[in-house]
Amino acid sequence: MLLAGAAALVSGLLPVPAFQELAARTVPILAFVVAMSLVTELVDDAGLFRVITGRLAALGRGRVLLLWLLVIVLATVSTIFLSLDTTAVLVTPVVVLLALHARIPPLPFALTTVWLANTASLLLPVSNLTNLLAQDRLRLSPAEFAGLVWAPALAGILVPLGLLWLAFRKDLRGHYVPQPVHKVRDRVLLYPAAAVMALLLPALVSGVPVQFPALAAAVILLLLFVWRRRSALRWTMVPWRPLMLTTGLFMVVEALHANGLTKFLTGIAGSGESLPALLQQAGLGAGAANAVNNLPAYLALEPVAGSPVRLAALLIGVNLGPLVTPWASLATLLWHERLRTLNVEIRWGGFALAGLAAVVLTVPLAVLALWLTTGMH
Template sequence: MRIAIVGAVLTALGLVAVASGVLPLDAVAALAERSAPILGFVVAMTVVAELAAEAGVFRALAERLARMAGGRAILLWLLVVVLATASTVFLSLDTTAVLLTPVVVSLAAHVRLPPIPFALTTVWLANTASLLLPVSNLTNLLAAERLALHPLEFAALMAAPALVAVVVPAVIVLLVRRRELAARFVPDEPAAIGDRPLFWTAVGVLAALVPLLVSGLPVWLPASGAALVLVVVFAVRRRRVLRPGLAPWSLLVFVCGLFLAMQAAHELGATAVLGELAGTGEGPLELLRLTGASALSANAIDNLPAFLALEPFAASPLRTAALLIGVNAGAIVTPWASLATLLWHQRLVAMGVEISWWRYVALGLLVAPLTVAGATLGLALAAG
């Protein structure tokens, strides 16, 4: 609800800018043409993820992970690293934050282990692992659309920094929480699958969706098709689950408000000062300057408006990649640096798990610079 209120205020400010002539109508039309398919993808993927969770796919996956770990916490944690990375890469960081968080917290309770190492791994990787594909993050979708890159071309550009951005946070969790991760546990018996037709339909939809998201089709098309299939099946098997709340209305209002507000700020020239911070050039030091500026901006004002504000100063594919490193992998210090972090915390609170924001910020101040610097150097080395 707070997100919706902030979004409504930003939208109102954007409309005032339109009414006063600060934000021209043709600029609004161009913004709508660019953002509508992306927002459609976000809605469709949220519906797919929510219905897959209702079908029991994520719970079954968590139970399978517990059995595969063989009673060793370190192996269970490594499997969570793999799952969080895959979920973020193929289903987006918000899906990981919203749906995987309760899975890993329940998993920790299921095997009687402390939940914090698993929860921290989830939120950090939700942000840092969101570099590889356009679908991984809304900022990536905006960048790929502007650069007209095929998903595989985008992945080739981002492969080296994406790998570094996964490894560095994982290693730090392992070092900081090594005592908890050295424990052993006895897994319980898995729960029975409630509605097998729903479960296997959801599994099939997800299995078909993942390759389609990297096929080169506009991502909103396969996502919408997957959502439609699941909605139809649930309408037949479990109609009560279908409710307006499946769509992320608060998120939509928030994002629309951000888009309008940042476009108005750009028309006023308010974002020009960021150009001085971002610099120019594509050498390692110049790229580090850009990633540092974008990471600071993301932690100050949220990663989406930071990307929109700095986008004009990252015209080439290489500088755009550096910008994404900063606003995605660097957005792990302040609670508001990414929407995924706020959604993650809401889920923790709902499940009775407490985490100190001061502790979170302190750890983020350690992890973010190492991750951003390492990923940037990986990008520079891969670029030759």
């Protein structure tokens, strides 16, 4: 994909002025993605996520339903403040291992993390790369962004959870035996890492461009690890493949826009802010996300969104919609990769059917919530 983007630039399909404008917009966002990947990997290596899940297991008091509710809180907070990929990559393994060790069926916990990784990623700009792009386009502060999407974001959390409870209520009954508390390898590393994370979360929603606090946190943690555990530092902490894929997608979709994609999509996406118009916009976003991937779906449809409310409807489609196909969201692929390493099997047919049911209910209800709260009725 990166080679395709480079070829578009060299051949002139992507004009140089359009590329320069694209770079000015996306380089800060990509810097944030790299910095947050390093931060979450290092904080995880320091043991913070294992300590948190150990506390959750103790707080669950041996009741499976209570443990599930605590896992929901962890996955939701992780997705909102640290992004959907963090939930998929770091929360999934600790939560699924927690279930396996407690001899609870892991599927309800695994599905909870992947659905919430996607559907809880609407509230803040940092929750999803698509949100950062939308925030940049709309020039909104994090508080203003949340003010626009809070109602559909709430629907995106509550509706899938209701479906999961209906599907797994029998598995969520009963009790488990809490495991011994995880022993911290290096408290001198853990406590400063936890402090960095505690300071970073409010900084990400303060209105300061998010790449600056993320880069500062990454530098502090890297220095901490150079001092305490240099052996843990490795080049694979940088998400090279997703970074190349994302950069290539930015360039390819921009080249398509420069060659008539916007005009073509204008006829399909419709116009206006009536409920049917917003449903059409969100439905198109969800369909495109499941057909190709949510990032190119957003990039393709962003220029035809036209207004903040229509852009919010597009975000509903591309954030809450990618629950059907495995490739619809990078978070889903990362989640599946983690489950394979834990020998937890997922049948894609069942995953797609369950996801389709969730999307058919969640996306329209989220659009309705958006329409009702933005004064369009």
